[in-house]
Amino acid sequence: MLDFGVILSNLSDPLTLLLMMGSASFGIIMGAIPGLSGTLGIALLLPFTFSVEPHQALLMLGSVYCGSEYGGSIPAILINTPGTAAALCTTFDGHPMALRGEAQKALLTALIASIFGGLFGVAALLFLSGPLADVSMSFGAAEQFWLCVFALTIIASLSSGNILKGLLGALLGLLLSCVGMDPVTGMPRFTFNTMELMGGINVVPALIGLFAIPLALMLLRAAGATSAMAPYVKMPNVVWNTLRDFCKRIWVAGVGGVVGVIVGIMPGAGGNIATFVAYNEAKRFSKHPEKFGTGIMEGIMAPEVCNNAVVGGAQIPMLTLGIPGSAPAAVMLGALMTHGLKPGFNLFTEQANIVYTYSIGLILSNIMILFLGLFFVRVFVQALKIPAHYLLVSIMTMGVVGAYSINSSAMDVLSMLGCGIIGYILIKGKFGVAPMALGLILGSTLEEGFKLSLHLGQAEGDVVGYFFSRPASLVLIGLTLLSTGYSVWKEISARKSAKE
């Protein structure tokens, strides 16, 4: 039975609030350190939750999840290295803002966007759990495949003016994602008969290499200077000004939130794909799409709102159907079961007080992250005052530590190093590293969706029909065609106007 008195009492307990605060801080740190992640944070904290009440345990783990999603944006903005794969799109505009001396504003934008996204996701969790869970059930392998294809259309945006090079970069990333054991046949591919490559190329070390190492190599030229980046200028009322600018661009937050919730509830999709879709859509709807990638607030808002909205979205199928929508949600599901809570519609009736304490508590958790973030922003911007050679050496060392800490594997460090060199060559060749990172992230999901659809289609006796006739697939195909058509039309228009 739902009793709001119990929920209020649970949420006003000082111990619960203290545990949430500590967990949120831990989550921010886990997200901010490249290589560590919210999933790892939740897994590490899980044993510590055995001795507390189930609602406290869920709130602790939920706070880590929310905190880590925000934390990923901090290194993305300051050192062009996404703390988590979902924060990759934040580098596109966040780091250029930091280079321009607006690091504090960029960090505050990420913070406000994260809180907005978190609250948006929680609202969806509270009010739309039932209907959205039904929608998520209509998503199968074919939809997973088409969603990845739709996300790939962002290549046109990422490589504006040079789609061919963007495409080549993405293909390189997709091919790298095929290295290792084939998920269906179990046969090794592209391993050159080495055991080390059997496990494949881990995405996070490769991302660290692609983004951090080229940046460090480019800092070499500034090594003699006192600062690697433009020192941030202390702006009066920066918090209020950022909030005001955020409100002026609230439509971007809306786009990010909707995309985050929808993609979040799709099993297996997660924040990595969602942020690309959100960034692309925000750019498409913008009156000034050409400014994306140069350091504008919209470019930080869309991915940050989105990856935090995924938190709420991913928990909808987890709580209602027992199907996690993301990797951290999968670990959360384990925690839920450890505490004797069985996911499903009964959870909302039999254990309503715990579930609603958790859902409403996530709102409190996001508010705590807001205050923690306001404190952390002041600390983190000091990183810009570090002399270039110290920053360079720190980035390189953290790259090694981050790559190694994921699987305690030397191979991850070597692949980080290799991807770093490839990234530098790609940047110099004007390919950019983002398309390759996109290919690397989407590769395994795309292939899995493709193969599963192929097998299911064969089982049904109509492969083409399975790929092309399902209603949700048709919507995604339509969106892909619209997205591609629009990008091509924009490119042709831009070339025509340039000639005139």
Place this chain on the structure above:
Amino acid sequence: MHEQTLDYCLGAGLLGLGALLWTQLEGLPIEGTLFPAALICFLAVCSLALILRAFLQGKGAVVHFFGETPVRQWFTAVIVFAIQCIIAMYVSFLVGMALGMTTLLILLSPQRTARSIVCSLLFVGLFLGAIEFFFSSMMHIYFPETLF
């Protein structure tokens, strides 16, 4: 190096990579090769298109591969970093990191005085201490100490 030359090199390099990866697909069942084979074919077509476009567009702008960094400094930093990684992974993490970080800091420091060297050593000590404390003591992630 002109943009055209770089595009020729990269296009040829990608074609070579595609050919190399194609040889790795031999002997595998069709289910395992369908997706990567399609990617390799697409990569080959795009690489040829890149070469063709470079040929049609002319020389293009000059690309400074090492930017404003002296070539010797660039290569020294990359080699020191690579050795640092190898020692850290296969000999001793702390020794490799300490040696690599100190060498890089001294090499890249704008002035090499006794004070700057002491500052570098202090920075390396504190940085590695913080990493050991957070990762090994708190997170129980242990770094390789293969030989010592």
